[in-house]
Structures are given as C-alpha cells and as structure tokens.
Amino acid sequence: MSAHTARGGRFYIHTFGCQMNVNDSLRMGEALATIGYRPTAVADQADLIILNTCAIREKAEDKMLSALGRYRAVKTQRGALLAVGGCVAQQEKSKLLARVPYLDFVFGPDAIGKLPELVTRVISDRVRVSETAWVDSEEYVFPRADPGSSAGKVSEFVTVMKGCDNVCSFCVVPHTRGREVSRPFVEVLEEVASLTGVGVREVTLIGQNVNSYRGGICFAELLLRVAQVPGIERIRFTTSHPHDLSDALIDAFRQEPRIAPHFHLPVQSGSNDVLRRMKRDYTVAEYLDRLAALRAARPGIAVTTDIIVGFPGETEDDFQATLTLTEQVRYENQFSFVFSARPRTVASLKEAEWGPVPHDLQIQRLDRLLALQRRISGEIAAALVGQEVEVLVEGPSRSDPSRHFGRTPENRTVNFDGTAPVGARARVRITHGSPSALLGVESSIVDLPPVPPLQPRTEAA
Ligand code: SF4
Incomplete structure (x- = not known):
C-alpha cells in the first residue's frame, strides 16, 4: 500500500x-x-x-x-x-x-x-x-526555477510571459491560459544569471506568444540583455506570432550572435482566405516579407513552422497554396496537424457555415504536406554532409548510447562519435544526413563546460 x-x-x-x-x-x-x-x-x-x-x-x-x-x-x-x-x-x-x-x-x-x-x-x-482560478494581472507571480534542480544542466527553459491576447479562431489557448502577462525583465535576468551560475549555457525563453513580451522592455531588448548575462552561449525562444516579428527583433538577430539562428514562426496556412477565417492578421505576402528581412539580417537562419491542414472551408486551391508556401520558404521542419474543433472557439461555432473538410481528405492532404516537408528536410540535411558544424553536447544518443548527441545553433540534432563531455562545445563533421537525423564525427573540442561535470540529458523522442 x-x-x-x-x-x-x-x-x-x-x-x-x-x-x-x-x-x-x-x-x-x-x-x-x-x-x-x-x-x-x-x-x-x-x-x-x-x-x-x-x-x-x-x-x-x-x-x-x-x-x-x-x-x-x-x-x-x-x-x-x-x-x-x-x-x-x-x-x-x-x-x-x-x-x-x-x-x-x-x-x-x-x-x-x-x-x-x-x-x-x-x-x-x-x-x-x-x-482553476486565473490570475490575469501583473499580480501574477511566475513560478521560479530552482537553480538547484538545474545544477549541471546544459540547457533550461525560462518562462517570460503567459497567456495570449490574440484571438486566432481555432485556438483554445486564450480560454485555457488567459490574457497575456509578462514577467518583469529584472526577474528574467536574475533567473538566467542563477542558471548560468550552476552551469547552464543555453536558455529557451518561453511563453504562448513571447515576442509580444512587455515586461518593462520589449522582447528584442530582453534578448539582447539576456545575451549579456555572463556564461550564456545561446538564447532560443518559442513561440511567436508573425505580426510581432518587429524590425527591432530582426535587428537583434543582426546584432547578437548569441541569439541562436533558429526561428519558429507559425504560418498556419498558405492561403489568405484561410488565414482570414483563422483570424491571423497577416497575408502570405506580409509573412514572406518579414521572413525575407529576417533572412537578410541572419543569413542561414533555420525556419520552422506550424500548419493546420483541413481548416473549415479549405479548398484544394487553398491547400495547394500551403504546398507552394512550404516549397518557397523551404522550412527546416514543420509541426502540422489536421484541424479539430476545440470547445468555445470561433472555428468550432462556424465550422458548419464555413464547410467542414471530411476527415479522410484532411488526412490525405496532411500526408501530401508531410511528404513534401520530408523531401525538403532531407535535401537540407544532405547539403550539410561534408560540412563542419558546432554542437553543444547534451548527452548520449537515444538510438546508440555509445554516441553523443548535441544540437547546432540552428537547433539541428546531431549524433556523433567523439570524446567531448556533456556541456562542451565541439566541432563535428557531418557524414550522413537524412530528414530525421544528422550523423557525424567530432573534429575538435571548442571549449569545455564551465562547471563540470554536467548531467547528460536524454535525447528527445
Ligand atoms: S494560436 Fe498562438 S497567437 Fe493565436 S490565439 Fe493561440 S496562442 Fe495566441
């Protein structure tokens, strides 16, 4: 008992x-x-x-x-x-x-x-x-990470805001997480400093809509200040709304190499009609324009996205537009799902009026989109073969524990043979690339972890 x-x-x-x-x-x-x-x-x-x-x-x-x-x-x-x-x-x-x-x-x-x-x-x-009471105000106290439990980790999450003020018609988040509340920037910086103090080298700033952060400074400024915390090598963040991809944020990517060159920018659809019904307040052209500015500021930046397939009223032409956009942007990867109506959302109330897409057709379209993405991801991976990349070593590889796994600044996972300890940065020559994995061999160790020994982290499934 x-x-x-x-x-x-x-x-x-x-x-x-x-x-x-x-x-x-x-x-x-x-x-x-x-x-x-x-x-x-x-x-x-x-x-x-x-x-x-x-x-x-x-x-x-x-x-x-x-x-x-x-x-x-x-x-x-x-x-x-x-x-x-x-x-x-x-x-x-x-x-x-x-x-x-x-x-x-x-x-x-x-x-x-x-x-x-x-x-x-x-x-x-x-x-x-x-x-289940909400605390929808600046009174909200963000749970603070205990640096003790982060001791020896390579990478940690830091919450910078919660909730969302957007009203995307498919999304349940405003109903489950409430209005946006940003954490004061001083608190964020203190937490990052306490993490680097126990060996953390990479932080991911998280929130439902991080780039609308308003905790005393804007999100671009927050990234630049986090980059100044001694011991920080890489800053990541997730997740973002395209309408908050500001010039200042793009400029931060230009200025600060510690901001990792990876941007997860959910587009949701390649059709303006679908975007309008989704209440995403941008057009495909505006999205591409922002992305072009970002890529000009940080050449080689990896871009990933979220796409909803089979949104109510999506026609074959709308779906073709999503395929075209995927081809045009050449996403590194995408997290795509078929639409399912969530309680109390506008899309669930309007589904019948807009025209539900039959489930079989949704699945068929999703398969076509994922096949295209696999081809593009495979081409990106194949082009890396023979190149040297830098990884932050995180632990043993899940598929073969005799190998290490680490991630590149672009957030690509690399399994490799080598001697670099957890927490070190290493140069790795890529020997094999497929849509799901990069394999390589260590060519040199760039630096060792600041507070050895760091704990191995299990490679995500
Ligand atoms: S999809 Fe993202 S931006 Fe839109 S309401 Fe949901 S959390 Fe907010």
Whole structure:
C-alpha cells in the first residue's frame, strides 16, 4: 500500500503537449519537493500521479483520458492520488471531477504554486478539489526555477510571459491560459544569471506568444540583455506570432550572435482566405516579407513552422497554396496537424457555415504536406554532409548510447562519435544526413563546460 502523507511520498508527472507544459511540470516537481515529495520514474510506484494536460487538439485530450484509465489501477492498488493539471483542467474545471469519479483533484496552470496546499487538503480533509482560478494581472507571480534542480544542466527553459491576447479562431489557448502577462525583465535576468551560475549555457525563453513580451522592455531588448548575462552561449525562444516579428527583433538577430539562428514562426496556412477565417492578421505576402528581412539580417537562419491542414472551408486551391508556401520558404521542419474543433472557439461555432473538410481528405492532404516537408528536410540535411558544424553536447544518443548527441545553433540534432563531455562545445563533421537525423564525427573540442561535470540529458523522442 502507498505510504504517502501530506508530508511526503513519491510523485510521477505525465506531461502532454508543449514546452510550456514541460516547464510547468518541472515547477510542479519543485513545489511538491517543499512538502517532502520526491520524483519516481515509475508510475506504478507513485503515491501521487499528475497528468499535465494539453487541450490544443482533440487527440491530446483523448490521450489524457486513456492514460487516466491506466493510472486508475495504481490508485486501486496503492491508494495513489490522481490529479489533472494543465489546459484540460483549466478548460473543464470541476466538470472533470464529475466525469472521472476516481480523480482526486484538478488544478489549472496558474495554481502550480498552490500544489502543496492542494495535496495537503485532499489528504487531510479527504475532499476532492478543483482549483482553476486565473490570475490575469501583473499580480501574477511566475513560478521560479530552482537553480538547484538545474545544477549541471546544459540547457533550461525560462518562462517570460503567459497567456495570449490574440484571438486566432481555432485556438483554445486564450480560454485555457488567459490574457497575456509578462514577467518583469529584472526577474528574467536574475533567473538566467542563477542558471548560468550552476552551469547552464543555453536558455529557451518561453511563453504562448513571447515576442509580444512587455515586461518593462520589449522582447528584442530582453534578448539582447539576456545575451549579456555572463556564461550564456545561446538564447532560443518559442513561440511567436508573425505580426510581432518587429524590425527591432530582426535587428537583434543582426546584432547578437548569441541569439541562436533558429526561428519558429507559425504560418498556419498558405492561403489568405484561410488565414482570414483563422483570424491571423497577416497575408502570405506580409509573412514572406518579414521572413525575407529576417533572412537578410541572419543569413542561414533555420525556419520552422506550424500548419493546420483541413481548416473549415479549405479548398484544394487553398491547400495547394500551403504546398507552394512550404516549397518557397523551404522550412527546416514543420509541426502540422489536421484541424479539430476545440470547445468555445470561433472555428468550432462556424465550422458548419464555413464547410467542414471530411476527415479522410484532411488526412490525405496532411500526408501530401508531410511528404513534401520530408523531401525538403532531407535535401537540407544532405547539403550539410561534408560540412563542419558546432554542437553543444547534451548527452548520449537515444538510438546508440555509445554516441553523443548535441544540437547546432540552428537547433539541428546531431549524433556523433567523439570524446567531448556533456556541456562542451565541439566541432563535428557531418557524414550522413537524412530528414530525421544528422550523423557525424567530432573534429575538435571548442571549449569545455564551465562547471563540470554536467548531467547528460536524454535525447528527445
Ligand atoms: S497567437 Fe498562438 S496562442 Fe495566441 S490565439 Fe493565436 S494560436 Fe493561440
């Protein structure tokens, strides 16, 4: 039987969705540590299981429900507590408790700091709890990363803002994460400095719409200031809206080499008609114009994107325009999905009027788009064979642990043979390139980690 009390036990967090959620899960772990909980990698041994959920697509919700069903056995056998956090919790609130009678509590993204209190209440008072209030103001206190738990890591996330003020017609984020709140820049800089103090060399600034950051300075200025923090080698950020790709931001890419040459710029569709229905306030020509300015400022920058296929009313011509755009931009990679209506969004209310695209056709179009992207990604990778690239070494390769894996400034993953330790920067000659992987051999070590030894990180699936 489980031995957990309000003052400790083992927790297991199953994370769905984006990097915001990955980061939120880390903060949950830190909050639970304050009441004596420690992590376990095995759900069956946990006293508390949290599903940190994503509501962006219907499929993500289905996955959460099937995972909950699996974890129910751990509750039955060990008396483990079961909780749902993240965007589905925020969207469904206490309705989720009614739908899933064996669930102990639900909590929204703004309630992470209250986790210790919630766990204590559930155990001591034997109640089921729903805590999903939003904090939509500058009063919001951003959960702060514990530098202790980042000690020895190569790369870390730093939250700079939350929520979104845009109203893209397909998107559930404004309903689950609320209005934009930016974190004061001084706090961001302090957190980055505390991370470099324990060996972190790369930070990724995250938020639903980071480039509309307004935490006392603009986002371009924030990037330039983070670059000045001693010990920082690379700065990344995600995710962005094309209408906030300002001249100042483009100029920051021109000025500051530590801003990594990779831009994830979701376009969503290559058709102006579809973009209008999506309430994306740019045209394809405007998007391409911004991208051209960015590429002029930082030649060789890698560009990735998100695309929704089969949005209501999408015709074959609209879809062809998306193929043409993909060919024209030559994205390094793209994260594309078929449209699924999300509750309370304009697209879900208007789907019937605009004309739903049959699911078979959506899948067919997605396959065509992904095949095109694979071809382009393969061509980009093949062109790198024989070239030397610089990688920041992160750990053993997932496919072959005798090899290392690291990422280039453009965010390309490279598996390679060599001796550079985790946290070092190394020059690697690329010997093989495919759409999914680059292989190489180390030619030299550029520098060693500042605070050895750094912890290996597992290569992402
Ligand atoms: S900008 Fe991004 S997060 Fe905001 S509503 Fe649009 S798709 Fe959603």
